[in-house]
Amino acid sequence: MAENMPTFPGLERWHLTCPIGKGAFSEVFRAQDTEALHDEVAIKIMRKRAMNSQQNASMCKEIEIMRQMSHPNLIQLIDTIDTNEYCYIIMELCTGGELFNQVVKLTYLSEDLSRHVILQVARAVQYLHQTLGIVHRDIKPENILFHSIPLLPSKIPKKPQPGEEKKVDEGDFVSGVGCGGIGTVKLGDFGFSKKILGNLTATPCGTMGYAAPEIVDDQKYSTGVDMWALGCVLFALLAGYPPFYDPNIKILMKRVTKAQFAFDSPWWDNISDEAKDLIRNLLTVDPAKRYTIDEFMAHPWILAASQNDQNEK
Ligand code: ADP
Numbered sequence: 639m640a641e642n643m644p645t646f647p648g649l650e651r652w653h654l655t656c657p658i659g660k661g662a663f664s665e666v667f668r669a670q671d672t673e674a675l676h677d678e679v680a681i682k683i684m685r686k687r688a689m690n691s692q693q694n695a696s697m698c699k700e701i702e703i704m705r706q707m708s709h710p711n712l713i714q715l716i717d718t719i720d721t722n723e724y725c726y727i728i729m730e731l732c733t734g735g736e737l738f739n740q741v742v743k744l745t746y747l748s749e750d751l752s753r754h755v756i757l758q759v760a761r762a763v764q765y766l767h768q769t770l771g772i773v774h775r776d777i778k779p780e781n782i783l784f785h786s787i788p789l790l791p792s793k794i795p796k797k798p799q800p801g802e803e804k805k806v807d808e809g810d811f812v813s814g815v816g817c818g819g820i821g822t823v824k825l826g827d828f829g830f831s832k833k834i835l836g837n838l839t840a841t842p843c844g845t846m847g848y849a850a851p852e853i854v855d856d857q858k859y860s861t862g863v864d865m866w867a868l869g870c871v872l873f874a875l876l877a878g879y880p881p882f883y884d885p886n887i888k889i890l891m892k893r894v895t896k897a898q899f900a901f902d903s904p905w906w907d908n909i910s911d912e913a914k915d916l917i918r919n920l921l922t923v924d925p926a927k928r929y930t931i932d933e934f935m936a937h938p939w940i941l942a943a944s945q946n947d948q949n950e951k
């Protein structure tokens with residue numbers, strides 16, 4: 639495989655071994671450090687010429703934001719290399735692949751495993767919102783990666799499709815592995831991330847004094863987009879399908895703007911009221927009423943985690 643790998647100017651130190659992902663303007667490769675100072679890494683390669691000036695600016699922002707980050711549930715930046723033609727983001731490698739490739743495309747998770755996964759994403763969100771004053775703005779299954787290959791049961795039940803008649807049996811729930819077995823998940827892709835101007839630690843005191851109320855409100859609720867996305871991911875983990883789906887984009891948009899989702903039978907029959915209550919509070923249309931990360935962390939369904947986690951240790 640490695641023999642057929644493309645070579646890139648300025649990237650001589652890193653030996654590309656295989657492609658692992660593709661985005662709109664980037665390609666991600668697995669690579670080894672020829673100087674052996676680092677373990678295997680992931681390198682996101684962006685071709686500058688393919689981007690317009692706005693996309694270029696957002697790439698610079700992505701790098702600037704990644705430079706500030708250090709959290710066990712965020713993909714860690716190792717280095718960046720900037721050349722005339724390309725920009726390379728060298729980062730910690732997640733060998734376990736995307737969350738939904740590993741889990742939700744195959745099945746849905748038990749409440750304990752779903753909690754274990756969503757709590758890790760939430761810790762990353764809490765660090766971004768409260769420590770760095772950053773909104774991620776692109777939380778979705780493709781951007782949540784398993785650090786290593788998760789241990790899942792060998793017999794994975796077929797995922798039910800929305801609309802499909804299906805009886806749920808006990809055995810359909812992936813509950814046979816301890817939460818530890820599913821391992822660490824990390825949030826990546828900061829291409830849409832944004833600094834919150836109104837963040838108390840990020841803005842000089844005077845700036846807010848001149849801002850119109852709608853700007854103050856916008857800033858105040860801008861973190862809400864990540865909370866909504868957490869709700870969508872949690873729904874999908876528990877159900878095996880997303881809360882909003884329609885092949886017709888207009889109908890889909892209407893569903894989203896009105897938060898038209900349902901806990902359909904039989905998929906939700908065995909799921910606790912606490913889990914449903916948390917999802918309702920995240921998938922709330924009014925951002926002023928939607929849960930913040932602090933409210934999420936204090937919810938009874940989430941707090942049940944600390945006990946379960948402790949039992950595991
Ligand atoms: P884009 O901004 O183009 O969506 P991403 O940063 O999301 O780019 O990367 C695209 C894909 O590459 C991801 O969805 C994931 O599958 C893979 N990928 C990205 N970073 C890593 C990493 N550190 N380890 C393993 N795979 C990664």
Ligand code: MG
Nearest residue numbers: 661780781827
């Ligand atoms: Mg992405």
